[in-house]
Structures are given as structure tokens and as C-alpha cells.
Amino acid sequence: MRLNEYADSLRALRRSLGLCWRAAPRELVQLTLLSAGMGAGPAFTLFLGKVVIDQTARIAESRSESGTLHHVLANPVLLWAVVGFLVAHVVLDTVETIQGFQVGAFRDKLEGSTTYLMYDKVAGFEDIALFEDPERLNILQLAEQSIPRIHQLATTVSNLMIGVFVLVPVVGLSFSLAWWVPIVIFATAMPSVLVQLGFERRAWNVEETLAGTTRSMRIRGQVLTSPEYAKEIRLFRLQPLLLAGWRTLFHDTFDHMQRVRRQGAVRVLAWSLVSGPGVGIPYAFVVLLAASGQFSLGDLALYAGIVFEVRRSLFILAGNGSSLHEIALASRAAFRLLDLEPTLVSRTPALPTSAVVSDAGKGLVVGGVTFAYPGSERPVLQQVDLEVRPGEMLVVVGENGAGKTTLAKLLCRLYDPQEGTITWNGHGIRSVDLNEWRDRIGVVNQDYARFPATMRENIGYGQLSGLDDDERVRAAAGKAGLLPAVAKLPRDLDTTLSKQLDHGIEPSGGQWQRIAIARALMRDDATEILIFDEPTAALDALAEHDILGILRSMAKGKATIVISHRLALARDATQILVMEHGRVIERGTHPELMAKSGVYHDMFTRQASSYVGLDSLPATEGALTDPRRRRLDRSSASLSDESSCPDCRVREREPGV
Numbered sequence: 001m002r003l004n005e006y007a008d009s010l011r012a013l014r015r016s017l018g019l020c021w022r023a024a025p026r027e028l029v030q031l032t033l034l035s036a037g038m039g040a041g042p043a044f045t046l047f048l049g050k051v052v053i054d055q056t057a058r059i060a061e062s063r064s065e066s067g068t069l070h071h072v073l074a075n076p077v078l079l080w081a082v083v084g085f086l087v088a089h090v091v092l093d094t095v096e097t098i099q100g101f102q103v104g105a106f107r108d109k110l111e112g113s114t115t116y117l118m119y120d121k122v123a124g125f126e127d128i129a130l131f132e133d134p135e136r137l138n139i140l141q142l143a144e145q146s147i148p149r150i151h152q153l154a155t156t157v158s159n160l161m162i163g164v165f166v167l168v169p170v171v172g173l174s175f176s177l178a179w180w181v182p183i184v185i186f187a188t189a190m191p192s193v194l195v196q197l198g199f200e201r202r203a204w205n206v207e208e209t210l211a212g213t214t215r216s217m218r219i220r221g222q223v224l225t226s227p228e229y230a231k232e233i234r235l236f237r238l239q240p241l242l243l244a245g246w247r248t249l250f251h252d253t254f255d256h257m258q259r260v261r262r263q264g265a266v267r268v269l270a271w272s273l274v275s276g277p278g279v280g281i282p283y284a285f286v287v288l289l290a291a292s293g294q295f296s297l298g299d300l301a302l303y304a305g306i307v308f309e310v311r312r313s314l315f316i317l318a319g320n321g322s323s324l325h326e327i328a329l330a331s332r333a334a335f336r337l338l339d340l341e342p343t344l345v346s347r348t349p350a351l352p353t354s355a356v357v358s359d360a361g362k363g364l365v366v367g368g369v370t371f372a373y374p375g376s377e378r379p380v381l382q383q384v385d386l387e388v389r390p391g392e393m394l395v396v397v398g399e400n401g402a403g404k405t406t407l408a409k410l411l412c413r414l415y416d417p418q419e420g421t422i423t424w425n426g427h428g429i430r431s432v433d434l435n436e437w438r439d440r441i442g443v444v445n446q447d448y449a450r451f452p453a454t455m456r457e458n459i460g461y462g463q464l465s466g467l468d469d470d471e472r473v474r475a476a477a478g479k480a481g482l483l484p485a486v487a488k489l490p491r492d493l494d495t496t497l498s499k500q501l502d503h504g505i506e507p508s509g510g511q512w513q514r515i516a517i518a519r520a521l522m523r524d525d526a527t528e529i530l531i532f533d534e535p536t537a538a539l540d541a542l543a544e545h546d547i548l549g550i551l552r553s554m555a556k557g558k559a560t561i562v563i564s565h566r567l568a569l570a571r572d573a574t575q576i577l578v579m580e581h582g583r584v585i586e587r588g589t590h591p592e593l594m595a596k597s598g599v600y601h602d603m604f605t606r607q608a609s610s611y612v613g614l615d616s617l618p619a620t621e622g623a624l625t626d627p628r629r630r631r632l633d634r635s636s637a638s639l640s641d642e643s644s645c646p647d648c649r650v651r652e653r654e655p656g657v
């Protein structure tokens, strides 16, 4: 188990170093050279220091009438050593400064390339399980946490190189003192290095275990700082509750980490007491040799310095080695994300255009579809069948949580069902190119995106080829009834729609909904299938009436699926599906379902009654004795008979309005 873990970390480390190399090869080579220079510095300056001390001692012993300065000037070895010593320090300072700049450049390049790699990977997921499945969300979060650690590789690698370049010459010199000196220093320093590595492993294990908690902490933080929650948080005075929740989670994670840190610190400290004698013994040995006259004062300074340099470089290596270990552990999460395979696979064959398909009239056929979300056993859809031919409109209704939006997600292939098939003109949608499939679909989602971008982009994203085509964007905006709003914008189509960006404005809820519709309209010519999931939920009654007209004209000739609680479009439907707990429990046209007096009948009459004040009335037969109810049901039964109640024409035709 432990071995596997180490092998895993080593693999991650190798890949991380590969990332470094690919991100900034030039900087890495330059850093190696600079580190070599910096690493050689201590041994070189210690040696020059020894020469200066020995020569100075010699002059001090033989001082005569001619004076000190004369002796110094007459000693070229001393002069060159002093000059070399000073130049070496200036050079080392310069190299250190340049090295700092290079580490910065290396880190920035590494940051750019790893972050891009992550974004690219996430963007490449064609399904949305990555954002909805807790297990995958944990991987995503740990990967995000690991990115700053991977960036530390820049400093760590550079420090390690310095450590190595310092260690090699000083170990060589310490061997010349006595063969056992480097061995004693190594042997006594090793335990604290290993303890440090063990601590990093435990700390990262805790972080992995706490990934779910840190995610909820982050989400709570986002709730407190994001504008979409700001109003309700203040109106319901939720701040203390949210803050308290955040603090509790923080203390939980902090306490966990602190326990591990405390244990780590005690062990590292205990073992560093062992490494003390490891330096003390060689140091005492050098002092004894100097006292016995076998070593000059210069040797004493040189070897004492070397003993401490060996220990210092070992600790540089140990400290950065443990950072490297931590980076290796953390970067496993990043590679787990990078290795994650999308569950949804796009096949290469192009989707044949309807014009060339023999089964062109078959349209969209869903057969026996059963689906459970990733990580859940519970089927959200069970044995769902439906058919929508070009020119037909299918309206899907049902209570909250019945599975309507999930069905729309499957039709857009944001997930694949576990059972059953979805075909378009006889072709299984899993066997064709995903992008081509999605290009055929125009969607207005229930939770449509509000891109922090310009009005032009918010509309033009619907068909990228038309993004810069002013006429097309305006035409889509016009059809969605947005032109009056666009005319009032300070920078016309180029106004940014986000209060959080400079000069941005915030459209109203209804305007955002029209923008989502305009986006779908951008690709109107290319689409063969339309999916409207609660397309008018944010609109006022008049606007809804207006938009329903647009949707009806968009739907002409296309296979259209409308998901809506409001039954305004139900009477336009070629077929209505009533869903409950993921199953289709009723299907038929509006008159058929009304005649059936089942769930749909109940929904329709209850909904209509709430618009004409019949809330308290039962929706079934008994109510037919009530004159108001009679009128309502008559209007439901004869839909085109607008003349029966001209004043309430809109209401009777569209009970959702």
C-alpha cells in the first residue's frame, strides 16, 4: 500500500518535472547554470578564506621593520586571494539576483502552462458530470488545490539544484578531512529528513480526506461573496448563520491539520537533536587537529566551514526534498484530473443531413430510456418513450423533480442513458459526431447562462460564425424583442452585461431570458430540433405572450420539445407527455388528456383556475356546476373559439399567462 503510494508519487513527480521542462526549457537550463555557479560559491569562498587566513598569519608571524603594508603588497598569493574573495562575493550576489528573476519567469511560465492544461482538460469534457458528480468534483477541487503547489516546483527545483551544487564540492572536501566525516553527517541528518517526508505524506492524506469539507467551505464563501445571493442573504439576515457555518468548517479542518502538524513538529525536533552530534563530532575533530598543529588556522576555518556547509546543504536538500514530496503528492490529484476519461464519447462519423437520410421523416425517437445520475443508483428516468417528428411539438409537463430537465439533458447528449436509445431520423445519436448533433439543436435552458460578456457575445455565442455579423446579431435580438433594450444600452451591442466588470450593466431577469432566446435564434437556420426548458419562466404576462409567438414561429417545421409548468403551449402540442417520478404516466393531445380527466386535466384546470380566481374549487366533475368553472372548461375544450370570451382571450388560450 505504502509502496504503491510512493510509486504513485514518483510517477507524479516525474510528470511534474516533465511539465516544467515543457513549460520553460530555456529558463530551466539557465537556472541549472546559475545554480551551479551559486552552488560552487561556498566551497570556493571558503577555500579563498583559508588562503587569506594562512597568508595573513604568516605575515603576522614574520612582521619586521619594513611594515605590514609592504609585506602584504609583497605577497601576491594574499593579494589575489583577497581580490578573488571580494570578486566572488560580488559575482555571487549578482548571480543570486539574476537567479531570482529567472525563478520568477520559470514560475510564471509553469503557472500559465499548468493552469491552461487544467482549463483545457475541463473544457474538453463534453458531458457535465464533472460539475455534478461529487466524486469528480472532489478530483476537480484537489486538482485546483494542487496547481499552486505545482507552481512551487519552480522555487523548489532551483533550491534543490543549489543544494546539490553546494553539497558535491563540500562533500568532496570533507572526504579529504576524513572519510567518515560526510558519513557521520549524512547518517545523523537522515532520520529528521525521513520524518519530514512522512509528515508531508500524512498532511496530504488529511487534505485528501477533507476535500469534501473544504469544498463546502469554499461554496459557503462563494455564497457570502457572490452577487446572486447578496439580496436574499441580507433580507433573511443569513450572514451570522453562514459565517458561523463557515467558521465551524474552518475550525474542523484546521484542528485536523494542526494535530498532524503538531505530531510532525515534535518528531522533527526530536530527530534534529540527534543530528546535532553529527556535526559536533567532525567539528571537534577539526579543532583537535588544529590544536595539535596538524592543521593551520586557515584549515581550521576551511574545514569548520565545510562541516557546517555539508549540514546546511543537507537541510536545504531535505527541506526542498520534502516540498518536492509534498508537490508530488499534491500533483497526483492534478494528474488524476488530467487522466480522467470523459464518460461521453463522440464518434467520428458525421450526422447525415436530413436531406440525404431515407428516414428523414422519423424525427426524434426516444425508446425505453432509463437513466441514473453518476454516483447514484436511483433512476431519475425509467423506460421513457417518445417521438417527435419534424413540424411537431411535444410538450412535457409534470411536477417538480419528475425528470423533465434530465430528459432535455439526455437529448442534448450532456449525458448518455444507461438503457434505451435516442435516434434522429433512424440514426443513434451516440454513433455520430457530438458537435454535429449539438449543432442541430436550438436550446433555451431553464438555467440559461448569463455570460459576463457583451450583449453581442451573449447573443452571438449561439452561432460563433455570426458573432461579428452585426446584422445577424441584431436580427436575433430583434426577433427576441430585445432591440428597444439594446437601443438604451450605453455602448449598444458592445455593452458589457455584468455589474462586476468595468462599465457593465445588469439586465433584468426577463431581459436575460430574451437574451437566452436570442442566442438560440442565432442558429435558427441550422437547427432541426428545438428544446425549450421553461423558456418563459422569468417573463411577465405580456412578454410571455409575445415570446410564445416567437417560439411558435421558431418551431415551424422543426421537431420541438417544450418543457413547461405553464401549460400555455400545451394546446399547440401534437402530443403532451405527463411525467411523474421519471416515468411517462399520460400521453395524448390536449383534448384527449382533458377528456381523460387524469393528472393533466387536474393540472390544467387548477392552473387555469388560479388565473381566474377559482383556487378553492375542486378541479373535477363537481365543479362543473359552477358557472365560472363551466366557462373555463368550455374554453379548454374548444381552444380555437376565441370569440366565446373575447376579453379573456389570452387567458383562455394560455392558462400560464
Ligand SMILES: Nc1ncnc2c1ncn2[C@@H]1O[C@H](COP(=O)(O)OP(=O)(O)OP(=O)(O)O)[C@@H](O)[C@H]1O
Residues within 6 Å of the ligand: 132, 133, 373, 376, 380, 398, 399, 400, 401, 402, 403, 404, 405, 406, 407, 446
Ligand atoms: N446532477 C444531478 N445529480 C443527481 N441528481 C440530480 C441531478 N440533477 C437532478 N437530479 C435529480 O433528478 C430528479 C429529476 O430532476 P429534474 O431537474 O430532471 O426534474 P424536473 O422535472 O426538470 O424538475 P423541475 O420541474 O423542478 O425543473 C430530481 O430528483 C433531482 O433531484
